[in-house]
Amino acid sequence: MALMTTTTLYSPILSVSGRNFEINKSKIKSSFFSFAPGSSRSWAHLLAADRLRGCINRRPRRCGVAVFSSNEKPGGESQDDFPDLTEDEFAERFKCPHITDLFNVQPMRSTFCTKSSCPLPSESSSVSSRWEDLGKMFVHEDDRVLLKTIKYANPTSSGAECFDENCSFIHQWVIRAGPRSKIYFDPADVKAAVVTCGGLCPGLNDVIRQIVLTLDVYGVKKMLGITYGYRGFFEESLQPIVLTRDVVQNIHLAGGSLLGVSRGGAKTSDIVDTLQEKGINMLFVLGGNGTHAGAHAIHEESRRRRMKLAVVGVPKTIDNDILLMDKTFGFDTAVEEAQRAINAAYIEANSAYNGIGIVKLMGRQSGFIAMHASLASGQVDVCLIPEVPFTLDGTSGVLQHVQHLIEERGKAVICVAEGAGQDLLPASNGTDASGNPILGDIGTHLQREIKRHFKAANVPADVKFIDPTYMIRACRANASDGILCAVLGQNAVHGAFAGFSGITVGIANNHYVYLPIPEVIAHARNVDPDSHRPRLTTEATREHCISLLHENSWKFSLDDGYAASWLPNVPDNVGNCASSPDRLAPGNVLEAFSLLHLWNRENLGMSVSEDLLGLELIKGRDSEQIQGTGFSKELYMQAAHSFASTSCPRMMMNRELQEQDPYSSL
Numbered sequence: 065m066a067l068m069t070t071t072t073l074y075s076p077i078l079s080v081s082g083r084n085f086e087i088n089k090s091k092i093k094s095s096f097f098s099f100a101p102g103s104s105r106s107w108a109h110l111l112a113a114d115r116l117r118g119c120i121n122r123r124p125r126r127c128g129v130a131v132f133s134s135n136e137k138p139g140g141e142s143q144d145d146f147p148d149l150t151e152d153e154f155a156e157r158f159k160c161p162h163i164t165d166l167f168n169v170q171p172m173r174s175t176f177c178t179k180s181s182c183p184l185p186s187e188s189s190s191v192s193s194r195w196e197d198l199g200k201m202f203v204h205e206d207d208r209v210l211l212k213t214i215k216y217a218n219p220t221s222s223g224a225e226c227f228d229e230n231c232s233f234i235h236q237w238v239i240r241a242g243p244r245s246k247i248y249f250d251p252a253d254v255k256a257a258v259v260t261c262g263g264l265c266p267g268l269n270d271v272i273r274q275i276v277l278t279l280d281v282y283g284v285k286k287m288l289g290i291t292y293g294y295r296g297f298f299e300e301s302l303q304p305i306v307l308t309r310d311v312v313q314n315i316h317l318a319g320g321s322l323l324g325v326s327r328g329g330a331k332t333s334d335i336v337d338t339l340q341e342k343g344i345n346m347l348f349v350l351g352g353n354g355t356h357a358g359a360h361a362i363h364e365e366s367r368r369r370r371m372k373l374a375v376v377g378v379p380k381t382i383d384n385d386i387l388l389m390d391k392t393f394g395f396d397t398a399v400e401e402a403q404r405a406i407n408a409a410y411i412e413a414n415s416a417y418n419g420i421g422i423v424k425l426m427g428r429q430s431g432f433i434a435m436h437a438s439l440a441s442g443q444v445d446v447c448l449i450p451e452v453p454f455t456l457d458g459t460s461g462v463l464q465h466v467q468h469l470i471e472e473r474g475k476a477v478i479c480v481a482e483g484a485g486q487d488l489l490p491a492s493n494g495t496d497a498s499g500n501p502i503l504g505d506i507g508t509h510l511q512r513e514i515k516r517h518f519k520a521a522n523v524p525a526d527v528k529f530i531d532p533t534y535m536i537r538a539c540r541a542n543a544s545d546g547i548l549c550a551v552l553g554q555n556a557v558h559g560a561f562a563g564f565s566g567i568t569v570g571i572a573n574n575h576y577v578y579l580p581i582p583e584v585i586a587h588a589r590n591v592d593p594d595s596h597r598p599r600l601t602t603e604a605t606r607e608h609c610i611s612l613l614h615e616n617s618w619k620f621s622l623d624d625g626y627a628a629s630w631l632p633n634v635p636d637n638v639g640n641c642a643s644s645p646d647r648l649a650p651g652n653v654l655e656a657f658s659l660l661h662l663w664n665r666e667n668l669g670m671s672v673s674e675d676l677l678g679l680e681l682i683k684g685r686d687s688e689q690i691q692g693t694g695f696s697k698e699l700y701m702q703a704a705h706s707f708a709s710t711s712c713p714r715m716m717m718n719r720e721l722q723e724q725d726p727y728s729s730l
């Protein structure tokens with residue numbers, strides 16, 4: 065045991081178990097999109113996703129990318145079915161609805177001033193010149209931010225998003241957020257309302273506070289806080305709170321929402337009735353994808369009624385599942401808070417005899433929290449997320465892998481996102497008040513199955529399950545989120561005064577931007593298991609030795625004729641165990657195995673195991689040639705798994721043993 069606790073042979077891995085989607089090679093330009101089977105995404109959603117990625121260029125360009133689920137493969141589309149989108153159409157897409165689309169409103173000079181004490185501008189020459197002096201503090205209305213900044217050289221590049229074989233660079237410009245020198249609302253006429261909907265999220269109070277403070281700087285006197293989400297608009301028992309600078313001054317020091325939150329009960333026409341009755345003409349909506357769908361509906365309905373109303377969203381969700389932005393506020397804090405739970409699980413696992421710690425984190429459809437928390441902790445062995453299907457049983461299953469960890473190292477830590485492995489649980493078919501699916505409890509299921517497995521294998525195991533779910537989102541925002549919230553809140557107000565409506569504010573490539581709401585909620589943003597983050601998970605530690613293999617990975621790699629894009633962890637993992645990872649051709653798993661195999665023999669004098677004999681057959685051949693050898697997929701899988709799960713760690717163990725034998729000093 066002493067030796068085991070001094071070694072760190074394993075490090076966090078994503079559940080690398082293949083992907084249940086197929087790529088239609090006749091259509092494919094690049095794979096950039098992946099998702100869990102059973103998700104609610106449809107072909108239309110994927111087209112929307114394609115459209116979201118956009119093409120904006122100087123000359124008209126056709127764009128088309130197709131990746132679809134094996135469950136939802138559309139029938140009979142031809143090349144012509146690709147969305148035909150020109151750069152102008154993309155430019156149109158990212159255009160934000162504006163008050164002047166409906167009304168002939170003349171703008172006035174901005175009343176925004178960096179100091180709340182400065183006088184409102186007037187036509188008097190002294191104040192006017194002072195206004196001029198504000199100089200570069202305003203954003204020009206034609207300022208744009210580039211949404212995508214990478215020029216991919218090849219569709220096989222990690223995370224590549226390409227619209228043609230050459231991965232031509234497509235400019236995707238979006239509107240830069242910030243204060244404009246001209247505004248479309250007179251602060252004296254503004255009656256603003258703020259509402260917070262959905263689940264809690266660290267930073268809600270920070271955003272409320274900044275909205276109020278910024279409105280105050282513009283000179284707005286009438287501000288209301290709608291209580292308990294959209295319900296506050298029409299439930300008679302729920303009265304709004306009058307918001308002032310004094311009321312919000314210290315609210316960011318606590319978590320939660322000053323206004324309260326709720327799910328469900330959004331009735332667009334009732335909400336718009338209330339807005340109309342109360343004369344509210346600026347509405348700031350803090351919430352996730354559901355809330356934004358509601359905000360968009362309110363915006364549309366108010367336009368139908370020809371109301372001069374600015375509806376501006378601020379995306380809120382610890383899940384980080386909103387499209388097109390670097391991150392949503394609260395996510396950073398949630399990841400940080402999750403460290404404490406993971407550390408506790410690690411300590412429990414490390415201190416127990418054959419200890420196994422399981423931590424369940426939030427993430428209904430997206431595994432960002434679990435993945436980032438695992439990555440940051442350096443203490444997680446297996447990370448399971450909704451985007452990567454996995455099995456529990458069998459040689460490529462999680463249970464076998466956990467047993468292996470226990471046998472080799474005496475402890476294992478698993479981090480699981482709540483939405484992971486839902487296909488392994490009985491479907492609840494239920495939904496919450498907002499229509500979100502009620503998930504099965506993968507954490508307790510995992511705990512039960514691990515106990516059952518170890519009992520059946522007659523291996524003692526001490527399993528501890530930690531569910532810190534609400535603790536990671538009920539806390540106060542950390543410093544980084546605090547700043548994000550402040551700037552988002554300010555820019556929400558600037559956006560409303562600039563005359564936009566039906567928009568949301570986000571951060572893209574470190575710049576603050578305005579985006580039309582439908583563009584950010586077409587579907588939930590997901591972790592792309594192939595892109596850089598999972599790779600980072602591997603490379604950050606350089607100690608991986610094992611990946612959970614999955615049948616679909618094999619199918620995918622053979623069908624596609626190259627191994628580069630499947631199981632990105634395998635070559636890296638093997639490479640990390642080999643002495644010379646640089647010699648490995650990127651993604652060439654066969655070469656990797658062969659090299660490691662040779663290294664193993666040369667350096668440790670290990671004999672070739674029977675399982676590995678088959679690998680000799682395929683040494684030096686590419687995957688298409690392998691297909692012709694009749695070397696069975698099952699045998700390869702078995703050999704690869706056995707190789708990765710036994711030889712590699714043992715090899716490391718042996719090296720440790722040679723270097724440090726505790727008994728030799730006795």
Ligand SMILES: Nc1ncnc2c1ncn2[C@@H]1O[C@H](COP(=O)(O)OP(=O)(O)O)[C@@H](O)[C@H]1O
Binds near residue numbers: 358
């Ligand atoms: N498609 C929709 N159209 C209008 N309102 C919606 C829609 N989806 C959800 N909402 C409303 O938005 C609010 C928050 O939604 P919810 O899904 O609970 O949280 P979140 O906004 O964090 O995703 C709820 O009051 C819900 O009724």
Ligand SMILES: O=P(O)(O)OC[C@H]1O[C@](O)(COP(=O)(O)O)[C@@H](O)[C@@H]1O
Binds near residue numbers: 353381427428429
């Ligand atoms: O128990 P609640 O309030 O429904 O919250 C649980 C949900 O909150 C979330 O963290 C965030 O969801 P929202 O973004 O919809 O608020 C989900 O991952 C999770 O399923």
Ligand SMILES: [Mg+2]
Binds near residue numbers: 262352353354381
């Ligand atoms: Mg949501």
